[in-house]
Amino acid sequence: MHGTPIVATWTDEAEVTIYNVAEAIDELDKPVITSKKQVQKKKYGGCKIAGFKHKSEGYALDWSPNTLGRLAVGSNDAALNLYKATDETCSTFVKEFAVGL
Numbered sequence: 357m358h359g360t361p362i363v364a365t366w367t368d369e370a371e372v373t374i375y376n377v378a379e380a381i382d383e384l385d386k387p388v389i390t391s392k393k394q395v396q397k398k399k400y401g402g403c404k405i406a407g408f409k410h411k412s413e414g415y416a417l418d419w420s421p422n423t424l425g426r427l428a429v430g431s432n433d434a435a436l437n438l439y440k441a442t443d444e445t446c447s448t449f450v451k452e453f454a455v456g457l
Contacts, residue, residue: 357418357427362446364427370410370427372417372439374449375403382438406449408439413443443444 357363361378380403412433420426425441427449438452 373404373407
């Protein structure tokens with residue numbers, strides 16, 4: 357989303373999922389200790405911000421170029437859904453509205 361670490365994906369279960377991958381990106385820069393005595397596991401949990409189930413899979417995701425935190429989602433059942441961030445930090449998202457075409 358416009359240079360931020362917030363990304364959106366379609367899953368195999370017809371769900372749009374929004375993640376903040378900042379922590380995962382930071383973990384990539386840290387060295388991994390490969391000693392058998394000190395094995396560090398990389399952890400990426402907790403980066404999911406929101407998930408929205410749909411009736412069918414989708415074909416398009418696009419962040420608004422004009423409004424930070426607004427996501428348009430198109431699905432195979434000709435539905436267009438809009439989601440928006442609830443605050444300026446994009447810590448949570450809600451469904452704004454859905455349009456059936």
